[in-house]
Amino acid sequence: MKFKIEKYILKKAEELAFIKIKHDGEFKVDGYDIPKGGLDVPIKNEVLVKGIKEKTAQDNINAMSIADAMVFIIGIDSQFKNNDEYKKFLDAFCRKIDLDLKSYMGYMSKKYFDIGEYTDSLIYLKALITMYPDDIDGLYHYAIVCQEVAKQYQKDMDNNAMNKFLLDALEKLEKVIQLEDGFAPAYYHLGYHYYNQGQYLKSKVIWEEALKLGLDADLCAEVQDNIGKMDFKVQYEEGYNLIFQGKPEQGLEKLLPLEEDHPDWWNLLFMIGLAYKEMNEVEEAKKYFEKILIIKPHQVDAIVELGLCEAATFNMEKAIEHFETAAKIKEDPEILCNLGMAYLNNGNLDDAIYYIERAYELNPEDEITVACLKELDNYR
Structure with a gap:
């Protein structure tokens, strides 16, 4: 099972210490053979400290403490080198003491969730679905806790982390409905x-x-x-889907009725403009892109579309003006290529070379840029 959030919880491994148990030592678990080279097993720092303070380390560092820490490290790092060995240990240990491992992980997750320790709660659930990837309850509760952790990152204004936790939650919920x-x-x-x-x-x-x-x-x-x-948003999505499917007239039937109630919704205005442009009603399209710039003067996509509209009617001076404005806002290969091609069509080869080659510097893999370079070669 893959996880998008693992790098954000790896630091929890710092809460563990590792001790080596020997193949021929006193520590034994019926049904499990310790590897001949011994095995480094985890123990939670809090358990270790408690044992030292009470001078009863041998009593506190027992098989249950080790099993719990093994679950914890499996939940933290799905690629940890000893995970397969730990799973063998857990299988033997749980059979020996008649422990339902899934129930234990669920219990520990709820325990931490109830006191607001959402990351620890998530780690136990992550271990659960790592070992039991089709466990519906585990997947579902993992997603719910991911959502809680995402809220914490949202408060910290860490949008990248928040989005990773939300995407992981989404994937696990989608798997739940696939399974049931x-x-x-x-x-x-x-x-x-x-x-x-x-x-x-x-x-x-x-x-x-x-x-x-x-x-x-x-x-x-x-x-x-x-x-x-959300009814109007559904209608908007239906409209722009139709436009992207090459059905601008049908798209406009969905979108135009929304304009009266949402005259400042620039995304709506943009899609209406695109529909008119696709229908070759360039002047009508320009009106909508211009409306957007009244609301959002630096909306670069609307500026580019205005440039394309002007280029479509062979008004290259005006097209160049729009593309130059867009390029100052965002130095993007596609914008620079549009600018370069406008200069080329206006008979200015030097500026065309400059901007298209600059686009190539920014992204030599861009297909549009490569095509423009080939076209440019015909004029050198």
């Missing part, structure tokens, strides 16, 4: 993940499925309210 398509709570949470990603159609479908499967009354009301409030 009637698991309503997973659909409920998935709806929010898709909503937050701007996948409104998908969110609506998932939430409607959650309602069919059955949620408690409060959650039912919440989901129904969400579906109602």
Whole structure:
């Protein structure tokens, strides 16, 4: 099983110490053979310190303490070198004392969750689904705790970490519904993940499925309210999907009715502009891109589209003006290529060479840039 969040919890390994148990030493577990070279086993620092303070280290550093720390390191680092050996130890130890390992990991996770120690809670669940990758309850609760940890990173304004935890939660929830398509709570949470990603159609479908499967009354009301409030966003997504499918007229039928209630929604205006441009109604398209620049004067995509509209009507001076403005905001290979080609079409070879070669410096693998360079070679 793969995890997106592992690098953020690896530091928890600092809470463990390692001691070597010998193949022929006194420490034995029925049904498990310690490797001939011995085995480095983990122990939580707190257990070690407690043993030293009470001068009863031998009593505190017992098989249960070692088993717990093995679970902990498996949950921290899925690639740890001794994990396979630890799993053999855990299997033998749990059989010996008749311990349900899954239940134990679930219990420890809940214990830490209840006191707000969400990372420790997550580590036990991560160990659980590492060893039992198709355990539905483990996957589901892992996703829920990931969401809690993501909130902590959001408070710390660490968006990269927050997004990793949310994506991991999303993946595990998707696996839950693959394994059991009637698991309503997973659909409920998935709806929010898709909503937050701007996948409104998908969110609506998932939430409607959650309602069919059955949620408690409060959650039912919440989901129904969400579906109602997002109706215009669903219509927007349907519209831009049609445009990207090469059906601009049908896309406009979805998008234009939204404009009256959302005149400052620049994304909506942008998609309407694209639809008109695709229909070769260039002047109408320009009106929408210009509206965007009133709301967001430095919206670079709208500036580029204005440049493309001007180029389409062979107004190269105006196109160059727009592309130069865009390039000052964002030095992007595609923008520079547009600028270079506009100069080329305007008869200015030197500036065309400069900007297209600069685009190539920024990204020599870019297909558009390579194509522009080939075109440029015809004029050198």
